[in-house]
Amino acid sequence: MASILRQIVAGPRQKHPEAGLDLCYVTDNIIATSGPSSTFPQRAYRNPTDALVKYLDYKHSTHWAIWEFRAEGTGYPDSEVYGRIRHYPWPDHHPPPFALVPNIVASMRDWLKGPDTNPRRVVVVHCKAGKGRSGTAACSYLISEEGWTVEDALFRFTTRRMRSGFGAGVSIPSQLRWIRYVDQWTKHQKLYVERQVEITEIHVWGLRDGVKVAVEGYIDEGRTIKNFHTFNRYERIAIDNEAEHPDSTTSPAIPTSSQSLPISESRIPTAEPQRTASSGLEAGDSAVIFRPAQSIVLPTNDICVDLERRNKATYGWTMVTSVAHVWFNVFFEGHGAENHGDAATNGVFEIPWDAMDGIKGSARKGTRALDRLAVVWRTVNCEDEVKPKLPQIITEPKEGEPVPESKAADWKNAPHSNLATIGKDLGLRTDSPVSVNVSKASSLRSIGSSPQHSEEDHLKGVKVHGSSGEKHITHGIGGEGQPRVTVSQPDLGMPKVQSPEPIARMDKGKSIWDVGFGNPTSIVGEMEKSRTDDASDQKSQQDSETSKKHVPGQILKEDKRQNQ
Numbered sequence: 001m002a003s004i005l006r007q008i009v010a011g012p013r014q015k016h017p018e019a020g021l022d023l024c025y026v027t028d029n030i031i032a033t034s035g036p037s038s039t040f041p042q043r044a045y046r047n048p049t050d051a052l053v054k055y056l057d058y059k060h061s062t063h064w065a066i067w068e069f070r071a072e073g074t075g076y077p078d079s080e081v082y083g084r085i086r087h088y089p090w091p092d093h094h095p096p097p098f099a100l101v102p103n104i105v106a107s108m109r110d111w112l113k114g115p116d117t118n119p120r121r122v123v124v125v126h127c128k129a130g131k132g133r134s135g136t137a138a139c140s141y142l143i144s145e146e147g148w149t150v151e152d153a154l155f156r157f158t159t160r161r162m163r164s165g166f167g168a169g170v171s172i173p174s175q176l177r178w179i180r181y182v183d184q185w186t187k188h189q190k191l192y193v194e195r196q197v198e199i200t201e202i203h204v205w206g207l208r209d210g211v212k213v214a215v216e217g218y219i220d221e222g223r224t225i226k227n228f229h230t231f232n233r234y235e236r237i238a239i240d241n242e243a244e245h246p247d248s249t250t251s252p253a254i255p256t257s258s259q260s261l262p263i264s265e266s267r268i269p270t271a272e273p274q275r276t277a278s279s280g281l282e283a284g285d286s287a288v289i290f291r292p293a294q295s296i297v298l299p300t301n302d303i304c305v306d307l308e309r310r311n312k313a314t315y316g317w318t319m320v321t322s323v324a325h326v327w328f329n330v331f332f333e334g335h336g337a338e339n340h341g342d343a344a345t346n347g348v349f350e351i352p353w354d355a356m357d358g359i360k361g362s363a364r365k366g367t368r369a370l371d372r373l374a375v376v377w378r379t380v381n382c383e384d385e386v387k388p389k390l391p392q393i394i395t396e397p398k399e400g401e402p403v404p405e406s407k408a409a410d411w412k413n414a415p416h417s418n419l420a421t422i423g424k425d426l427g428l429r430t431d432s433p434v435s436v437n438v439s440k441a442s443s444l445r446s447i448g449s450s451p452q453h454s455e456e457d458h459l460k461g462v463k464v465h466g467s468s469g470e471k472h473i474t475h476g477i478g479g480e481g482q483p484r485v486t487v488s489q490p491d492l493g494m495p496k497v498q499s500p501e502p503i504a505r506m507d508k509g510k511s512i513w514d515v516g517f518g519n520p521t522s523i524v525g526e527m528e529k530s531r532t533d534d535a536s537d538q539k540s541q542q543d544s545e546t547s548k549k550h551v552p553g554q555i556l557k558e559d560k561r562q563n564q
Helices: 002-010 049-060 098-113 132-145 150-161 173-187 411-420 455-459 523-549 553-563
Strands: 023-027 030-033 064-070 085-090 122-126 191-194 197-205 211-219 224-230 236-239 287-290 296-298 302-312 317-329 346-352 372-379 392-395 427-432 443-445
Touching: 023 150, 030 132, 030 150, 049 122, 064 098, 064 132, 085 098, 098 122, 098 132, 098 173, 098 191, 098 392, 122 132, 132 150, 132 173, 150 173, 173 317, 197 211, 197 302, 211 296, 224 296, 302 372, 317 346
Parallel strands: 030 122, 064 085, 064 122
Antiparallel strands: 023 030, 191 392, 197 287, 197 296, 197 372, 211 224, 211 302, 236 287, 302 317, 317 427, 346 372, 427 443
16 A cells, blocks of 8 residues: 555656665765655655665664755655654745755765775765755755766756656746856855845836735745735836836836936825726736835845735636745855855835746746846845844865754654645735735635645656666665665555645636636626525525415415325
């Protein structure tokens, strides 16, 4: 039963022919694997921790150690891997706080190349699926410590981890951006300066209606993403003069400073602007400046802009039709690596819609919410804040120096990680009056759990590889006179329950009325039909009672005797 579940979850990836483990050798001394688990029901469809440990013990004796990156929790206690584990957690589908990168690669280097190391040592990296976060860490090590190019590192990880035709091993645009930051950091003395950053404005071209724009960043050593500000309609300045902004289809000319585009302060709307149904744009808002009423100060260089578009439905419903976000680091965008740590104190980060991150690490973003955005930022000076945070110079620990490690997330949270780290998705939601001024549609509060993707979505296309690139890892496990790695097959004793389908889902090219309710019937149509049916039933009952009042008494008595 357990092997069947693992096969379903793995989808098209290959499995170890005897051990049944999902792992691959990126290089001779770097192993990538999906996150193992010691709890039910996860161990029924993921690598059981004890089976992974048995395999590593047999193949590598005591010369292995684990690096894990799961902010949602590992799913097993450290004691089950002999305490031979390093923790550097950050949330799924996102790049790491860059301040973690020097410690991650330095700790790997010390394990593999330190003075007291054994050449047989291996590093085992895992996140949830062993793809995005694990690939980011593995490629960062190859680039910074082994001298690989970005292209070679990404190509190796993809060819060893993914089946042909199933995309790249590291595919999320922001994670790819971080790997290129690592390349810049490696080529320029491995110096990084952490600073506080203020977001002064966000410029948007081609803004559609109902779009929520929020600024987020890391806290708690990178384990948590915090929403620092969500813009409301009173912080939105519309520019509808052709002379004041470029065409939305061309690259906007934005000054590389904290100064905003030329605008008229009288353009600040005091009421909700009108919308145009034909184009989906807000009237006069083909170019918009979001200017916060209060300062937005983030504690690190890592900045995230999160977008969500909602279309107002009816009867207290609203539909999420777009979800996207983007991460960038102002130290590298300000050319701090090239200038020996002396990064620019202000600048603009610009990105088109198509280059942004999609839903839960995929390319899927829903309908277009905008054409292009630019984030205007500046660093916070000591005199700007009552209690300023001085810039922190971060270098890679040298060999022999202690390497800081992050605090581990609660390993027991992993079985419930869908609730703890649930990602945004498209679908139907209920209105919430709390943030009605955020955009034209009310903000969202899920009516239940958001539509969940199966485990196969995270692991689709993954395969296993041996240290020499062979598709199956054949180390003679289970042969005569050799230990055999066995995998437990628990009887869950649970009835099979078919999960209900999401009530609505938005696909590209479809309107909100084409989803989940059958075309062409709309939500309003279903409600009106239901109310008509109820009224018809009520009228039929009243007619029946009325007719009985006019039936002759003798007939009523006969009916009564027959019933008795």
